[in-house]
Amino acid sequence: MTRHRGRGIASINYPIGMNLGGDPSQALVHSNPSGKFTVALSSIDLGQGMKSVTRQICAETLGVPVEDVYVDTADSDTGPHCMGSFASRGTHRVGNAVMMAAREARGVMMEAAAEELEVNAADLETDGRGNIHVKGAPHRSISTKDVAIAAQFKQGKTISGRGIFLVPLSDVDPETGEMSPATCYAHACLVAEVEVDDETGEVAMVRMDSAYELGRALNPRLVEQQLVGGAWMGISHALYETPEPYYPDPSHGPRDFVEYLMPGPGDICPHDIAVLERPAADGPFGAKGPGEMCANPVLPAVANAIFNAVGVRVDELPITPERVLRAIKAQGGARPQARR
Amino acid sequence: MAKTALQFRHNGRDVAIFVDGGTNLLAALRELIGDMTPKFGCGQGGCGACSVLIDGELHLSCLTLAETVAGRSVETLDSLKDGPNLHPLQRAFADNFAAQCGYCTPGMLMAAKALLDRNPQPSRTEVIEAISGNICRCTGYEPIINAVLAAASGGRARA
Amino acid sequence: MLELRKDIFADERDDNLKEIGKGTQRQDMLGHVTGTSTYFDDHKLQGMLHLKVVRSTHPHARLRRIDTSDAERSAGVRRIIRGSDVPRNLNTLLSLINFGKDDEPSLAVDKVRYKGEPIVAIVADSPREAYEAMAKVRIDYEPLPAVFDVEDALKPGAPVVNETYPKNAFIYHDVYDHQKLRFGDVERGLAAADHVLEQRYQMSPIEHAPTETNGSIAAPDTNGRYIVYTSTQALFFSLDTCAKILDVPSNTFHFIGGTVGGGFGGKVDTLTEPLAILGATLTGRPVRYVLGREEEMQFGSPRGAERIYIKDGVMRDGRIVARKIRALFDSGAYTRLSSYAAVKCAAHLPGPYTIPNVHGDVYCVFTNRTPATAMRGFGVTAMDFAIECQMDKLAHLVGMDPMEFRILNAYRDGDMKAHRREAKNCALIECVQVAAEKAKWPIREEFKRASSRKDGGGSRAAISPTPRESYAPATAPSQQRTTYDRAPAAAREPPPPPPPPPPRPQAPSHGAARFSSVFGTRRR
């Protein structure tokens, strides 16, 4: 018997945003005369889905279908200021800014609709399908397109809104470290199962089970993308990646994707995920940010699973076959722990 | 040294360009023909973002000397769509959320097409093998594998 | 496979929403699958020139002489750029939020501090001609002793990496060579514990390895402006950094980006934009500067390594009573963003657990390696690795199930966190419970019944008496609190007297309180 299975767990929390630098983001929302909305941002979509999630936030807030909203990102001449896409701040900060802008735009839209329908704006509601009607009297209705035309060509109103979300900078006490580093925290717990070859030190992933709490999954498919891809990156960090394989000795740095090790499509394992939603008081619809924290529990869970499998602790990353083998040899052989 | 005249079929149309000696096909496609679908990811043959089909075979355009495609047929992602209709692979990638940043997607799709053109009903292992030359840093590969399997089964099931 | 557990915390949510919560297709998916999403490098401009950088071959060396005369005459070369051509050849990224001192040149002038540091930029008609000219640049190095280990770097007599920080450590609050966290009396806690466990953890550097490498294209626009297509993940951060380095008003630039081929933190550093713009300024032509893959891997900034020492006191019943942590962030040769990560890391201690005595010292250390920067999980990933490995060891030590051990120590609503803010909106316990359920990992009934909303606060909301350390700081900035978190009034110490005004720093073209279009003015 040279291959041993083991399971390990880790649980983590993750701070959202970067209050320590001051943390503003802005958004502008406006309608064109056909009642289609543009969100102008200078925020970046580097694959995490910024354009898509802010689009849903805007549509929900305006009360229009998501197809009627287009998010334009990252043009410094048209998009208002944003700190950038980092610190898990996109969904939370930019989302809040878009919400605020959409709320203001919705206010103008409802006023314009009220004028057309000759009612009080407070008596109107959106149906989410592109119409505005009198509460309790759906037949007294006007399309957002007609409202936009009226606003532009008849009433002289700009259906638009400005939004900013700012967390004032938090200073840090030099003596105690007292500070307000973030506004909310996401949470996770992950169980990793591995198989360890005690003759070669090779570790293979067998499966993962996890629970992530994200405030609210604004778009479960986008959340799934982050969690699946992020956990893959966690495996990668745990077992493979390093630009300095002999750190702190800087030699033998990788030059290409053969030398820089990341798990291939043949190294992945089944991953069963549960998503919990405990809304953050200041998150857009309660959302926190799933983007960064998803990798973090994987690293220690894998290390702990290796201990469970063969009884060795590797406290240095990445947990290469060499490190596992050295530890097994130092211990005088594998010592599988109680199966979990 | 003068430029060399080069003619080949690009996505079903004849093109003629002049290339400098040593120009690779990726640069020729992007800079001289204006087909931006193949991407530069490494120039080393390690990431597959520049993958194209040459006479139906999967090749890395960054490692292909442009003039070696003279008289041959080069297909890029730009050829996959049939007018407004997405190719089943494109549809399956979308349905399976198999792209995040999107940068590896053109190469992935070409690698997947090369597979399905020869093997319309691949196993999961064959799909993994087919995309093994393509690096994706975002998705963890699982949605991509699922997308190719779904396209292979006519989009009927998420395998 | 993703399952939404709507049953948990259902009373805290209104799920009656139309667009939120739907798995709507991505707005950019059609572009991605058709290859029409436009990345920075997909802009084809007439007459584009190519910029390549000559990099240091030494990790630490004085530059005796840089001779570019042959390179200037090389075929196809339009312009050689030297450090003296850069209007403000010293910057630090977080100077935009007045954090840290300018410590990094765009092009090295008198000294190189890591292998791969840019020294000369070459703008040529083609990449090949740029490479040919690079080979003709002659650099006379005087090698200096280099330091690669964070603890060696902090020893007296270590080679000075970065003269801005002569002790090889970032200076916090103008006083300390590290960021402190002090909560309760950790030594008393350790003394009272049934077991004490001290361990060392080492995280490797990590390369972001986005499939699209860092790069930008800068082109002269009308009205003396420049249009810049960029892979940045922080548009105004990069724009303002360029405005500072090139010493022009920020509205000189029209930055366009937003569709980026992966970043993971590695595209915040504004590595290529300043030189690309400078190249365009000096030649009047569009200039493209894109890192090759080997450049990206070796000289694009990585997630920095961290070395972490944890010393815990735990009781036989599984309660952790003290946690002392010393963490050393390897920043490489320059600050970039590691200084910030260290503070974020200090705030993250002791992890998602309620421990009455916590002591943290987090250092940002300079070594002769590629400067580190932000990456996914910045300041937290390595610490979570260390803490959660430590948690497993502690559970083993006291003979507890590791899931139950975490639930026992998990923070709950109303608890006081070590950075002196009340915990709320907690959900760690529920995550552990659901993960246990999914993995069919048996936990005892009392742990299944535990809740983040129960049993917190009370004595757990108190800040244990915290001994003051003998060293008195020269200055202590006043606290600024946000509406999001509050410290209990009782715990607040009287504010110290206002600090004397800081000395005016030397600033060649901007005032000491430089106006930034991004961040406004603020006292350091």
Place this chain on the structure above:
Amino acid sequence: MPVTVRTFASTGEAAAALSSDRGARYLGGGTLVMRALNEGDISISTIVRAHDHALTRVDATGSRVTIGAGVTFARILAERDLAFLHAAARSIGGPAVRNMGTVGGNLFASNPYGDFAVALLALDAVVSVQGGLGSRDVPIEEFLQTRERQTGTLALAVSFQKPASADAFRYRKIARIKPKGGSVITLAAHLPISSGRILSARIALGSMAATPIRARAAERALEGRTLDATTISAAAAAAVEGTSPADNALASGWYRREIVGVHLRRLLSGQE
């Protein structure tokens, strides 16, 4: 200066062009030369190509196999007569690299590349090369050890005796990444068996020295014996002898020495 591309109809002309120009490199599949150009290797000023059909010929019908240097790995995978080489061919790159990379190019690929040459070394292949002075046959071991000096010569083909049975030739590449990863160690074993005993065993190892090498002590441990557990253990124990593995990004020399015997034992005993 742009690179000059010179295309010839015969290998003779191409070889002459190569040997007369220090900046000339022969372009096979492109995986080495084009990469070098992309990365700014300005020592290459001329690309030489040849359209000689001999370069892409595969002759595997008889007992002696000849494979042209320009034959790609995809082509080898398509040849049923070369089934014993399929594992080696499949271990090279991903599908695109296998459609491009050639047997000849692999002879010049340095660590962590060049796995096919390990298989050829275990097969005692002979490399036909053409220099400025004509063509000659070089034993692969000699070729690999002197290949740094061979850049001016043109590899034409490799040839070797076909293994007598499917079981007589075994190949395994130990990689961290699956299914496509660089070599931690590459192993190839040719074990001709006559009356139940191994005769002329060949064990070749990649990544255990600067170039692929033969594990002669392991070969001696196998020679004349039956392939039983005792013999396999003896060969595994001897695997490390004579090796000088280096540290690289994929593994350290220490690690390679530790596991080479384990993997040789697994290869010889047919274990996963």
